[in-house]
Amino acid sequence: xxxxxxxxxxAEGLTKWYGRQLGCRDVSFDIHxxxxxxxxxxxxxxxxxxxxxxxxxxxxxxGCVRYRMRDGVTRDxxxxxxxxxxxxxxxxxxxxxxxxxxxxxxxxxxGANVGERLMAIGxxxxxxxxxxxxxxxxxxxxxxxxxxxxxxxxxGGMRQRLxxxxxxxxxPRLVFMDEPTGGLDVSVQxxxxxxxxxxxxxxxxAAIVVTHDLAVARLLSQRMLVMKxxxxxxxxxxxxxxxxxxEAYTQLLVSSILPP
Amino acid sequence: xxxxxxxxxxxxxxxxxxxRAILKAIAIPGxxxxxxxxxxxxxxxxxxxxVQVTAAILGPTDILKVIDQGSDDTTNAVSIRKFFGRTxxxxxxxxxADATVIQTRHRIPETPxxxxxxxxxxxxxxxxxxxxxxxxTETRRMHALEEYGLVQVxxxxxxxxxxxxxxTYAYPxxxxxxxxxxxxxxxxxxxxxMSDCPALQLFGAGREKRIYAIPPHTRVASLDFDDxxxxxxxxxxxxxxxxxxxxxxxEVITDDHGTRMFVCSDxxxxxxxxxxxxxxxxPGATAPDPARGTEASHG
Ligand SMILES: Nc1ncnc2c1ncn2[C@@H]1O[C@H](COP(=O)(O)OP(=O)(O)OP(=O)(O)O)[C@@H](O)[C@H]1O
Ligand SMILES: [Mg+2]
Numbered sequence: 001x002x003x004x005x006x007x008x009x010x011a012e013g014l015t016k017w018y019g020r021q022l023g024c025r026d027v028s029f030d031i032h033x034x035x036x037x038x039x040x041x042x043x044x045x046x047x048x049x050x051x052x053x054x055x056x057x058x059x060x061x062x063g064c065v066r067y068r069m070r071d072g073v074t075r076d077x078x079x080x081x082x083x084x085x086x087x088x089x090x091x092x093x094x095x096x097x098x099x100x101x102x103x104x105x106x107x108x109x110x111g112a113n114v115g116e117r118l119m120a121i122g123x124x125x126x127x128x129x130x131x132x133x134x135x136x137x138x139x140x141x142x143x144x145x146x147x148x149x150x151x152x153x154x155x156g157g158m159r160q161r162l163x164x165x166x167x168x169x170x171x172p173r174l175v176f177m178d179e180p181t182g183g184l185d186v187s188v189q190x191x192x193x194x195x196x197x198x199x200x201x202x203x204x205x206a207a208i209v210v211t212h213d214l215a216v217a218r219l220l221s222q223r224m225l226v227m228k229x230x231x232x233x234x235x236x237x238x239x240x241x242x243x244x245x246x247e248a249y250t251q252l253l254v255s256s257i258l259p260p
Numbered sequence: 261x262x263x264x265x266x267x268x269x270x271x272x273x274x275x276x277x278x279x280r281a282i283l284k285a286i287a288i289p290g291x292x293x294x295x296x297x298x299x300x301x302x303x304x305x306x307x308x309x310x311v312q313v314t315a316a317i318l319g320p321t322d323i324l325k326v327i328d329q330g331s332d333d334t335t336n337a338v339s340i341r342k343f344f345g346r347t348x349x350x351x352x353x354x355x356x357a358d359a360t361v362i363q364t365r366h367r368i369p370e371t372p373x374x375x376x377x378x379x380x381x382x383x384x385x386x387x388x389x390x391x392x393x394x395x396x397t398e399t400r401r402m403h404a405l406e407e408y409g410l411v412q413v414x415x416x417x418x419x420x421x422x423x424x425x426x427x428t429y430a431y432p433x434x435x436x437x438x439x440x441x442x443x444x445x446x447x448x449x450x451x452x453x454m455s456d457c458p459a460l461q462l463f464g465a466g467r468e469k470r471i472y473a474i475p476p477h478t479r480v481a482s483l484d485f486d487d488x489x490x491x492x493x494x495x496x497x498x499x500x501x502x503x504x505x506x507x508x509x510x511e512v513i514t515d516d517h518g519t520r521m522f523v524c525s526d527x528x529x530x531x532x533x534x535x536x537x538x539x540x541x542x543p544g545a546t547a548p549d550p551a552r553g554t555e556a557s558h559g
Contacts, residue, residue, distance in 0.1 A: 082401075082405065083405045086405060086407065107392070108392070109417060109420055109421075111416070112413045112416045112417050112420065115416055116409055119409040119412035119413060119416065120409030120410075120412075121409070123412075124412070124484075124485050124486050125485060125486045126416065126485040126486075126487050126488050127487050129416065130420075148420050148421065
């Protein structure tokens with residue numbers, strides 16, 4: 001079986017309740033290798049809930065997530081052992097948190113932050129680990145001279161770029177991002193988006209990017225899902241959805257946020 | 261008024277409970293077994309974990325040695341030795357070769373241990389992953405899933421900061437190819453002695469309520485990097501009293517003017533050598549180079 005045509009990840013009927021509060025309902029889609037999918041919607045629409053289910057940080061009440069592993073076999077992630085799931089999470093996946101402090105070890109150096117995943121999968125050559133870290137710092141435009149500083153000294157934009165490097169060092173095929181540019185100044189956002197766009201294209205990454213910023217969706221993604229009240233109300237090619245929204249809600253979103 | 265203690269202070273039921281934990285620890289080398297640590301008539305930090313382990317394994321014919329930083333004469337060592345002399349009436353010794361049970365803080369004796377000896381370590385912090393991951397639930401999961409990248413991160417930081425692995429005490433080891441273990445704050449000089457040791461090694465942490473073990477003849481490997489391999493370290497030079505050039509040395513201040521000398525930290529080893537005629541003027545003896553300070557403070 002040649003896997004390249006098969007979806008990388010398939011979501012089927014994902015539903016999550018927090019007690020009586022709906023998180024998300026009956027979300028289905030799939031994503032292929034190298035594809036960037038944006039998930040947009042207002043606050044409370046269920047974007048983060050969906051991302052956490054997809055990345056196995058949370059279990060859904062109904063539905064399943066299937067993922068095509070590096071060996072080409074597509075598996076239900078709920079059926080993986082905990083060890084397999086954690087291994088997947090720190091090798092073939094990346095997860096970029098909105099708050100970099102949640103995704104970094106703030107007390108250890110930038111080099112160790114980047115090298116940790118390599119060490120976790122058995123790298124035992126200091127010189128090579130450091131070499132990869134230097135390489136990755138350069139690729140996310142962090143001065144390699146600052147490799148031994150902790151991210152405590154870094155600006156918000158640098159921390160976010162460090163978090164990205166830390167995730168990409170194991171060459172994941174899929175990266176989850178929850179508001180990766182949230183909380184940053186506009187000019188810093190633009191630089192980060194540029195960088196992300198370049199990396200995603202260069203590495204052929206698949207990414208699922210949660211954002212309430214339609215400009216982010218426009219710049220990064222080929223396809224998008226629009227969520228409202230926990231459900232996907234519209235989906236399609238990003239340019240099509242943004243230029244010619246079908247749902248009244250999406251029209252409202254587009255007209256209120258995107259300059260013409 | 262006379263107070264009578266049960267043999268070795270603890271009641272038999274408590275000893276059985278501790279022995280069960282010890283047996284489990286021996287069955288899973290390097291794994292930290294929780295146990296219901298008891299209040300002991302001494303403060304935490306004085307070896308209550310080690311004392312409970314010793315109390316649980318001691319028999320009337322045992323011969324006990326207690327050392328603190330290699331010495332039989334510190335307050336801590338003397339009071340624990342007295343404690344068991346009083347509550348168990350066992351014979352005590354300072355000679356490593358004569359002891360059947362050795363309770364220790366911060367050292368492994370220089371004299372090689374043999375089978376039928378038990379070395380009991382006092383442990384302040386049993387969790388080797390604690391310094392980077394404070395959550396107990398998470399460190400347990402890491403042990404269960406053998407996720408030990410974090411220990412390597414610590415060693416990476418050492419090299420990045422100091423150019424070499426600067427950890428000199430409580431240097432992490434992997435036991436029998438499986439569990440990463442904190443050997444307690446012994447100098448890394450002692451680490452190789454743990455591997456393939458004929459004696460049973462037991463570790464007791466009182467405040468943290470954990471017991472772990474290295475069964476006799478178990479492989480114990482100090483963690484490192486391929487290009488920064490584990491290295492033993494002792495202060496270079498000879499003991500100023502017995503001339504030994506292969507023992508772990510302590511720095512002692514000998515007067516009010518800051519005069520220093522380096523002597524064996526293992527007092528029994530040093531005395532035995534002197535009794536056998538060794539002295540500081542051994543051929544080729546050199547004074548330790550004072551410019552090279554010790555790498556780590558004694559903690
Ligand atoms: N842990 C929780 N307990 C209870 N309700 C929750 C919990 N997390 C989320 N919710 C609710 O589920 C719904 C979806 O929340 P979610 O965080 O997924 O939205 P979101 O689209 O990410 O919002 P935002 O843009 O504000 O981050 C909301 O009504 C939210 O209040
Ligand atoms: Mg959210």
